[in-house]
Amino acid sequence: MEGYKYLVIGEEQQAEPEPPSYEPKLRNDAAVTTVEDVWRCNGKLFKGSSRGRYRDMCLSFALFKLIKRRFVGPTIDQLLEKFKLSENDVLILYVFNRFDGYPQVEDESKSRALVRDGLLSEDDDGKRAFEVIKSELGFLRDLFHTKYPVASNPWILICNFVLFATIAMALWIAMTVDRKTNAEHPITKVLVSLLILAEMWEFISYLFSDWGKVILICKYVKNCGPAFDRYHVDKILRVILWRNLSCRSLYEKLEQFSLLNSLKSCCTCSRCCYLLACRLPGTSRKLNQRLRKEKPIRLKAEVKKAIFLSLKKLLASESVVLTNGITTLAELGHDKQLGWACGVGDHAHADEHTHMHTIMIWHIATAFCEMKLPPKNKKGEGLCREIESRAAVAISLSKYCAYLVVFAPQFLPIHSHSSKIMFKQMFDEACTACSGRICRKITYDNMVKIKFKDSDATIISKGVKLGKQLMNLVKEDAKRWELLERFWAELILFLAPSEHAMAHASKLEEGGEFITQLWALLYHARVEKRFLEKKEHAGEHV
Known part of the structure; x- marks a missing residue:
């Protein structure tokens, strides 16, 4: 350093x-x-x-x-x-x-x-x-x-201690002067004792917090010398630095949402809810409540590793520009065939292709490939460890990005109006893909029957088309899931930079989002420039 x-x-x-x-x-x-x-x-x-x-x-x-x-x-x-x-x-x-x-x-x-x-x-x-x-x-x-930023000021601590000592001394003197038996004296003693305990706990909790630890470490750095070694100051500090009494760790889980697994209600009811949301003020928030989130999963080390490798490769390149997955496709030799799904190429319709389209098309394609994975049996067999690890990373990041689109668009470079349009497409296409009046879980056979029409292509049909291309172009499961793992690691880095800092700060009290960690990491690396940046300034999100 x-x-x-x-x-x-x-x-x-x-x-x-x-x-x-x-x-x-x-x-x-x-x-x-x-x-x-x-x-x-x-x-x-x-x-x-x-x-x-x-x-x-x-x-x-x-x-x-x-x-x-x-x-x-x-x-x-x-x-x-x-x-x-x-x-x-x-x-x-x-x-x-x-x-x-x-x-x-x-x-x-x-x-x-x-x-x-x-x-x-x-x-x-x-x-x-x-x-x-x-x-x-x-x-x-x-x-x-919290109060730690204020408490970190030494003058605040001194004033707080002086004020506390003055009040406690005044109460004690008052009880000493008035020697007559008074029923209020025991109550006063209890209150003073509780006040002392509260002040002591506040001081100890601050001392053992990260704020207090940083100050102690810096004081040690500035005054380190033979005297510190003689009085074993380092051993005393190790005891204080060993434990944190007040810090709550950030949320180490990934929220998950799957478009194809979320809709199990009546198709007609879903359409009615959408029409109602479009016509009645204030009811648009109820629309995404019909989309069921999946149970959050633990943020695995494999996910961090995939993003770590993608970011390290990005920073090692001559031109440090974030890309939406097209770099991965180019490195693996599939950019010409699959670039359209990233808004690149002759058949991409770049004017109509947004960041949200990229996320949802690849989300559906990933789900399509997931359906072809062999199920794990009771003995834990079914996939080799490499394929299972890569598939888990790709699927978890795919569902997390879909969750951000539907439930937390304020973290993404998208517009709220695009979210409403996407909701309509989600409901309509899900109803079309399901047979019968009651929606059921969309299966592989349902998706294979969906036909792609270039003149009137929907999000689901584009996703199915991409899924079929992946199955045909990359026939080996290991290479296909390697492509998807690297693609999603690259795409989530592409989405992470944001001008809406307060959106990240407001979520920290609840544990924060994983994309906030990527946002901070890219900010310090001074990486905010995107390839093919689109004018999708976020407005009032639904």
């Missing part, structure tokens, strides 16, 4: 406006702790097996200070353009409001190198990168939903 002067703590005391611009500047002196300082420290605290975890906690806090600028003030690109900063600058902008600082602004190549050569350099399939991002988002959640 040599040269990365990302700010961890110390900026609130050193902001000094200077002429001619009178912009607050910060000099890298003894009161400031940067990521570089933490990595340079060779104290005993950083010589154990947990040294990486302690340093990564400070890195997460520094990255948190960077990403919270998405919620107020200018973006990195705007600052670079305004101040003409280079990677060697130590200038740190400070905004005098509730937000307490801004890390050193680096150029694009160095910020990208931090993710590529730092977070993604470990041979752990992205485990460290996602842990750092999860810790960072934990700080972001605390910023909006």
Whole structure:
């Protein structure tokens, strides 16, 4: 981390406006702790097996200070353009409001190198990168939903302690002066005792929180020396850093939605619900309630590994541009035959093809291929481990992206009006695909019968066409599921960048979405440019 002067703590005391611009500047002196300082420290605290975890906690806090600028003030690109900063600058902008600082602004190549050569350099399939991002988002959640950002100010702690001690002393003196028997004295003693316990618990919970740990680590970094080793300060800190009494971990599950498995109600009723939603104000929200979500699944390490490999390949390329799966198809030699499903090629109808079309067409095609997988028997046999792993990744990401389209479009670069149109197509096409009056689970035979008409193609017919092409072009199951796994890993990275930062922050209190982790990771890598970017600015989502 040599040269990365990302700010961890110390900026609130050193902001000094200077002429001619009178912009607050910060000099890298003894009161400031940067990521570089933490990595340079060779104290005993950083010589154990947990040294990486302690340093990564400070890195997460520094990255948190960077990403919270998405919620107020200018973006990195705007600052670079305004101040003409280079990677060697130590200038740190400070905004005098509730937000307490801004890390050193680096150029694009160095910020990208931090993710590529730092977070993604470990041979752990992205485990460290996602842990750092999860810790960072934990700080972001605390910023909006807890008291720790306020309590981290030492003056607040001092004032709180003085106020508490003054009240407790005044009550005790009052009881001592009034020596007469008074029935209220025991009650007062109980209340004072409860107040003391509450204050002690608040202090201990803060001390053992990630906010308190970062401050303790930074104090250790700045004051590390022989005296610390003599009094075994590192051992005391290890006890405090070992346990977290107050932090709630982020949601480590993937929400799931399958279009083909969700509709089990009457087709006529579904059409009526859609017509009602179109005509009555305020009833459009009820429409997606008829689409049944599946049970969330655990976020597996295989999913993180697939995204880790896709992102690492992206950052290693000369032109770092997000693509919607077409790069994977090109690498495997299927871009000419299957590119239309990504809005690329002569038969793509690019003017009508949106990001939502790409998601749902490939979602249906993935479900089509899933139906041909042999069922697992009671002994756990049926698929080789490689195919099973790749299929699980592709299917889970496919259903997660479909869930985002239907239930959380605010995280995607799509428009609310497109969502309503997609709902209509979902209901109408599902009813057409089902035989009889009552909808049943759509089977492989039902889907094979669906015919594709280029002049009037529907989402389901396009998905079935793509599924048939996949079955015919890639006959080996292992290669077919490798294609789908790599495609969905690439597509979800393509969808992750978002201008709606508050949508991500508001969801953190409930545990957050997995796409929020990807959004933060790409933000720090300075990767936000999409290939074939479409004008699909999100409006008021349903």
